[in-house]
């Protein structure tokens with residue numbers, strides 16, 4: 001298997017202040033392979049923004065290992081941090097002012113990172129990237145002359161201007177309606193398919209899952225479940241997408257049982273484990289004859 005473009009191993013981030021300690025990330029493990037397009041979803045406060053701050057080089061983990069495109073994020077300082085943010089990763093933020101300069105046209109915004117990096121052949125590349133994200137017709141307009149969706153598609157073109165290995169998108173569709181969101185997600189998908197850019201989209205938006213092949217759910221600062229989508233053919237020959245949900249298990253065997261399972265079997269504090277031929281049995285400890293929640297290795301039932 002290739003070296004992952006995003007690699008998090010046992011990442012911990014603790015915030016301390018006023019005598020209070022918050023464990024925003026509690027030993028998070030995540031691998032995103034080169035060329036993968038993944039959505040990271042989770043309830044408010046689950047740790048998504050904290051993880052994205054670390055991956056973007058704006059924050060440092062308290063413990064653990066975090067690498068993006070082979071760059072170790074724990075000892076990133078000064079000039080290496082700037083080079084990382086300029087060339088290795090591209091960003092799309094929810095708020096337009098963070099993505100685009102208001103007094104530059106779309107084309108000038110896309111050209112700017114290339115100018116800063118001293119990249120040649122800028123003019124042709126600007127036109128190509130705006131076409132790729134579906135906003136070639138907007139090149140001479142400033143952000144205030146663009147719709148919210150067009151602004152975000154220009155932001156995607158800006159993010160890939162210096163050909164980064166990885167794009168990190170933070171709620172890129174947060175302020176858009178469903179139709180416009182779909183256009184922005186299609187722009188990200190075109191970039192992923194045409195250029196092979198590894199893409200991680202952090203979002204609350206449940207419709208994002210329909211545009212990616214992998215959705216990772218984060219709960220209490222750890223990855224808890226993953227949904228993988230693949231094309232399938234049904235008996236009548238029609239093509240359709242099949243989505244399958246898996247529990248995430250780490251190297252030492254930790255996994256999170258879904259809250260629904262815990263509630264329906266009244267599981268708390270401790271359970272009995274049993275090893276069967278092809279699966280592990282989990283039984284509430286204090287219910288001698290209660291039904292068991294079986295964990296099948298091919299998925300969570």
Ligand SMILES: Nc1ncnc2c1ncn2[C@@H]1O[C@H](COP(=O)(O)OP(=O)(O)OP(=O)(O)O)[C@@H](O)[C@H]1O
Nearest residue numbers: 015022023024042043044045046047048049050051
């Ligand atoms: N700078 C900080 N100081 C103290 N606590 C923080 C800080 N940043 C985040 N937290 C806490 O860490 C936890 C995770 O926050 P985070 O913003 O990563 O969650 P999130 O999943 O991105 O939420 P949302 O979807 O609402 O943005 C929360 O309990 C939050 O209050």
